[in-house]
Structure formats: C-alpha cells, structure tokens
Amino acid sequence: MRVKEVAEMVGISVRTLHHYDEIGLLIPDETSEAGYRIYSQQNLAMLQQILFFRELGFPLKQIKEIVTDPAFDRLEALRLHEQMLLDKRQRLEKLLETIRKTISHAKGEMAMSAKDQFAGFDFGRNPYEQEARERWGDEAIDASDKKLNQLKQNGGMAQFQEEMNELYRKLAEVRGEDPASEEAQSAIGQWYRMLNNMGSYSLDAFKGLGQMYVDDERFTKTIDAFGAGLAQFMRDAMAIYADSNK
Template sequence: MELKINEVAKLTGVTVRTLHYYDEIGLLKPSKVSEASYRLYDDDAIELLQQILFFKELDFPLNEIKEIVKSASFDRTEALKKHKELLIKKRKRIDKLIKLLEKTIEGECNMSFKEFDNIDFENAKKKYAKEVKERWGKTDAYAESEAKTKNYDKEQWQKVNEEGGDILKAFAENREKSADSKEVQALVKEWQDYITKRFYKCTNEILKGLGLMYSQDERFKENIDGYGKGTAEFMSQAIAVYCRK
C-alpha cells in the first residue's frame, strides 16, 4: 500500500506541514516520490510514523526520536512493549481522575488528592527514557558529545552555557538585520564552531537539521526566544542561508 501525503495526514491526524517538516529534518522521509512529484508512503513508513507518535506521546523531543529510530540496533517490538506499559500507567491515572470527577458530580464530598499524583508514571517515563538513550541513542554525534562533556565540572558547564548564551543573545540583537547579512552569517559560523568545539562535529547537514528544529520544535523555540521573541525563527532562516552556500 502506498499513500499520498494528504492521505497519510487524513489517516493519522498528522498535518501535511508536519510531515513536510519530518521529511526536511530526516526523521520520516517518503518511501518514494512519484513522477508527478507526489510524496508516497508505504507500510514501513506508516509504521515508523506510528512509532514516532508513540515517542512523542511520551514527550521525547524530535532530535532524540530521530537518533533512536535511526539506530541500527533499534528494536521496534521491544519499544512498543515499553510504550504499552507506560500508556497503561497513564490510563490508570486518568481512570482514577474520572472516578473522582464522577463522585464529585454526584455530590459526594471527597477531598482526596491522591488521584492527581503522577509520580509513578513520571518515574517510569524517566527510567524508560534513560534506557532508550543508553541502548538506541548512541549515534556518532551523541557518543562524541557524551565523551566531550562527561568530565565537565560545574564551572566548565557554566562557561559552556555562557558561551552559547552570548551567541544566542547576539542573534537576538541582530534579528532586525537580513538573515544573509555578513554579520549574521558570521554568527551562524560562530554557532557551528561552538557546537563542534563543545559537543560534537557540527557538519552543515547537522546544522541544517538543527536550524529547522529551532523554529519548529517548541522546546527549542521557547528556549531561544527567551533571548528575544522571534530569535528562533530568525536563527533558523540564517542557518538555512548558510547551509545553501
């Protein structure tokens, strides 16, 4: 079975725009593109999309999901079993909240708050996230970053964070300029060099993917826009220009 992108969107509830974004960052590419330029998705691609949505349901960021599902050692069946365990825990908590609501609607005076306790699910999710990253998140970039940062002490991390913050602040201060201006493009190069020096070799391909995530992934966007509203989108545009050269 092969579905066009709009058919996949209708089937899954994932918007066409989001599917385009997943394609751009290399998370989920169409199985092939027809002569008429239609993106087509086969059963394997649909299964991968389902797996991505399971990870998203558990609040994994897209960059980590990509590392995991692209890992050669990724075990889809085992991952699905773990997803099931966590979703069952989530459902049990929701069922308890529904029962509490029903009692309250019926007029029963119940001052119980234990139903709101989410610690069991959160602890299980954190444990699973740790296991996933250890087993399937070991891309070359991940391994290099882990090796570089494992011995950073508190002062070194402070220095690293300050360096990154200074560059992001500079992007914010220059966001009224053109994304292809000499000053802004110099900042992109500085950001790429910063990532390479402090974490892992940031190739243009990796940088391009990061740029897309800065404007599309809410976690990245919120953090970067903390330096000034619109900074994430501006930075994304500047990186796109840089990577086209």
C-alpha cells in the first residue's frame, strides 16, 4: 500500500507516516521507481504496534527503543497492550459511574458522600508501569515520578499546573513574534527549566519534544487550545533555544 492509502485507512496523517520513516521508527519495505513509499503487511503490523503504544501514552523515542530491541516479542507486547487497555477501560467505567451519580446528585435524585464524588480518580499510580519497566525499562520514569511525588506530598501539584498554564498563555501572547526574538527565547527558556523540574531533558531531547508538539496531533490540539499556531511556534523556539545553548 502507498503512504496515502495507509494514512486514509488508519486515520493518521501522511506527515506522521513520513516522520516515522525519517526517525527510523517505521521504514517502508519498498520504494517505487517513482519514489513512492510502499508498505508491506509486516509494515502495517508494526504500525499497529506503534499506535497501540501511542494510545497508551508512550513517547516515540521509547517506542523505537522497544520495537528495535532484539529481545522484543510482538505477541508478548500485544498481550500486555490488551491488559493495559482492559485496566484503562475499568478505570474509565468507574469514572463514568461517578459522573452519572454526580449528575443524579446535582438533580437532587440521590445523596452522594464526599468520598463517592472522587471514586475512580487515581493519580498516584500507573497500573501498567511496573510491567512495562520489567520488559523495557525507562530510567526517566524514576526521575519524573520522584519529582511528581515530591510535589504531591508538598501539595504543589495544583500550583505547578497553574504555573504551566500561565506559561502557555505567556507563550501564546508572543507567538506572532520571531521565535528567535529575545522575548520568545526568554519565555521558552522558562519552559525548558519548568520541564526539567518534572523530568530530565537534555537540549537535544527538548528540541525533539518540540518537534513532537507538531508531529503528534494530540499534542498540537492541546497546545493550540491556548492559541492557534502555538505548537508550531514552540517547536521553532525550542529548536533555536536548544541549538544556541549547546
């Protein structure tokens, strides 16, 4: 199948498939004489695997490390995906039930305790993290979890989220400027430091993350909610910041 056919069948953009090829994540088995990418059944099977990982929140860099590992077992991964999605469905069902009860409570149809209002919420654990660690590992998880836990223990999560949203708004205000401008670089520098308060980002990783803001439609949609074109502006500003601070 050609790239356009695959994109239409799967429901992703041609640009996304091109990006997967460029970073060595999904390289088509053939290229036609005219230069068209030709995807085999094996390529489609790998694409399905990649999209399962994406659905569960794995970053592209980690997906590539997983699927290119000589020890990678596709069947084992599919079974783990199944369990992860079943766990996710169970959590969503609990949240849906909480929503239904809250609606009834708001209508005066039933009483609801304070505890019942938060049934299904669980920000303190990742139900498939340990199993993923055992199979594929991820040192960044430890650093990120440690900092998240410190924020939670200190009651600082709400404040951190507001600070992050405020910085998004600040960046949105300058998105019409040159991303290399002093104002834009000052704001994106704040973004770099803020991210490193939650994880561990090298300048190269920071630049790659900016590219993901554009390549991954979910990132783009979330970021552009603060202002149309913000994701692309941040991508450009992050690349300039990373290159100029090496």
